[in-house]
Amino acid sequence: MKLRLALTLLLLLAFMASLAWPAAPLWSLAEQDRPLALAVLTELRLPRALLALTYGAMLGASGAAIQALFANPLASPDLTGTTSGAALGAVLTAYIFGFSAPLALSFGSVAGALAALLLLLALAGPRAETATLLLAGLAISALAGALTTLALALAPSPFAFYDAYEWLMGSLVDRSLGQAAFAAVPALVTILLLLRMRAALDSLTLGEEVAQSFGYDIVRMRRRIVVLTAVGVGSCVAICGAIGFVGLVAPIFARRLTRGHPGRAILPAALIGATLLLAADLAARTAPLGRTLPIGVVTALLGAPFFLWLVANMRWRLGR
Numbered sequence: 001m002k003l004r005l006a007l008t009l010l011l012l013l014a015f016m017a018s019l020a021w022p023a024a025p026l027w028s029l030a031e032q033d034r035p036l037a038l039a040v041l042t043e044l045r046l047p048r049a050l051l052a053l054t055y056g057a058m059l060g061a062s063g064a065a066i067q068a069l070f071a072n073p074l075a076s077p078d079l080t081g082t083t084s085g086a087a088l089g090a091v092l093t094a095y096i097f098g099f100s101a102p103l104a105l106s107f108g109s110v111a112g113a114l115a116a117l118l119l120l121l122a123l124a125g126p127r128a129e130t131a132t133l134l135l136a137g138l139a140i141s142a143l144a145g146a147l148t149t150l151a152l153a154l155a156p157s158p159f160a161f162y163d164a165y166e167w168l169m170g171s172l173v174d175r176s177l178g179q180a181a182f183a184a185v186p187a188l189v190t191i192l193l194l195l196r197m198r199a200a201l202d203s204l205t206l207g208e209e210v211a212q213s214f215g216y217d218i219v220r221m222r223r224r225i226v227v228l229t230a231v232g233v234g235s236c237v238a239i240c241g242a243i244g245f246v247g248l249v250a251p252i253f254a255r256r257l258t259r260g261h262p263g264r265a266i267l268p269a270a271l272i273g274a275t276l277l278l279a280a281d282l283a284a285r286t287a288p289l290g291r292t293l294p295i296g297v298v299t300a301l302l303g304a305p306f307f308l309w310l311v312a313n314m315r316w317r318l319g320r
Contacts, residue, residue, distance in 0.1 A: 003257055007271035011053070014278040018049040021282060048172045050180040052277045052295075055236040056246055058187035060273020061266050062229040063247030064254060065194050068201040068262030069225050070124075073255070074134060074310070076248035077113075077233050081140030083244060085116025086230075086237040088144045091151050091164050102182050102238060110234030116140050117226045170243040170296025172281055183239040190232030191270055197221060198263030205262065243296045245303020246273050246280075252310070 019041065063076045070080075077083045089112020090105050097104040124136035148168070155161035200221050203211035211218055233247075250273035254265040277295070280302065284293040 003268060004271070007268055007275070011271050011275045011278070014275045014282075015049055015053060018052065018278050018282055019045050021286070043177070047175045047177050047180045048281065049278065050177070051172050051175055051183060051240055052281045053274045054180065054184045054187045055240055055243060056250070056274035056277030057270040058190060058232045058236055058273070059243070059247035059277070060250035060254070060269035060271070061191045061194050062232050063273070064251035064262060064266045064269035065197070065201065065225050066229055066247075067251050067255070068204060068265075069222060071204065073252055074248070075137075076245075076251070077229065078242075078244035078247060079134070079141075079307075080120050080137045081116040081144055082113045082120075082229065082233050083237060083242050083247075084141040084144035084148070086110070086113035086234045087168055087242040088112045088148045088151070089115070089234070090238050090241075091148055091168070094164060094167075095151065095156060095160060102179060105238035106182075106186075106235050108234075109238040110231050112144070113234040113237070114227065114230035116144060117230055121222075121226065166294070167241040168296075169294035170241040170299070171294050172240055173292060175239065179239050183236050186231050186235040190228045191266075193224070193228055194266050197224065198266060200263070201266075202261055202263035241294075241296060243277070243299055245299045245307065246276050249303055249306055250276055 059077060062082075066075045066077065066080060066082075067073055069075070086109040089108040089110070092112075093104050093108025119140055120136055123139070124132045152161055152164055155164060200211065200216045203214050203216055204218075237243075251265055251269040253272050254269035255262065257268055258264040277299070280298045281295050284295045284298045
């Protein structure tokens with residue numbers, strides 16, 4: 001209870017900071033034109049903060065569920081190829097319907113994410129070892145990345161190429177409250193349904209036979225997790241593009257805080273993921289480079305060293 005309260009308070013602070021910072025331009029604008037300052041707050045900053053909260057929470061919860069499914073702390077939406085598959089599906093769909101068609105993009109993203117997860121299960125199996133999981137995920141990500149590059153090379157126009165390239169780097173810029181609401185609905189449903197599976201996921205740590213003796217249908221549970229994570233990742237990728245490493249980092253911290261219980265880690269992982277993405281968006285906006293960085297670049301710059309440290313730490317523990 002104390003942990004959830006502390007994480008919630010931290011998330012609220014990050015959300016308020018996202019709305020208020022940088023404060024100087026907003027206060028200066030409020031002194032000159034209050035209606036314009038209010039419009040900036042509600043039409044620019046609020047959708048961005050809501051999308052960061054939604055996307056981060058969904059990535060955190062989905063990452064925790066995927067790590068529990070594969071019994072592997074390195075499993076995450078981006079390392080299993082889910083994010084790459086969703087991005088490929090969205091790009092192919094965008095060439096037909098355009099990037100301003102969120103419903104079509106969502107269907108394309110969900111289809112791509114689902115295909116990637118099903119392919120991963122076929123290649124690595126449901127209880128994959130770390131090496132097998134990484135190799136299978138790398139192969140799927142490489143394939144999806146190559147097909148996405150091919151799609152960019154065959155873009156119907158230079159404008160379509162630029163839109164797709166910018167979108168693939170991940171961005172929360174110029175999104176509306178309607179788009180934030182569109183992404184929030186499937187993300188919230190995904191998180192709530194995953195939370196209902198907490199006990200079943202915890203039982204998996206005792207082995208599949210023990211989980212089945214408790215009355216859990218393991219095959220059905222795996223299918224639900226695959227579909228739910230594909231829907232959650234796909235719906236957010238359709239709005240904001242591909243954002244990596246949050247689904248890896250947040251569940252790892254959450255599991256350490258919950259002493260390794262995968263089911264109990266889902267809600268903390270969602271709270272941590274939302275806080276991390278809000279902080280990354282704040283860093284992207286305030287970077288001293290004269291322009292806003294793509295948020296996917298910021299999360300990669302922060303997450304890649306963490307991933308390398310994690311792999312090195314696991315290797316050290318195994319004594320290799």
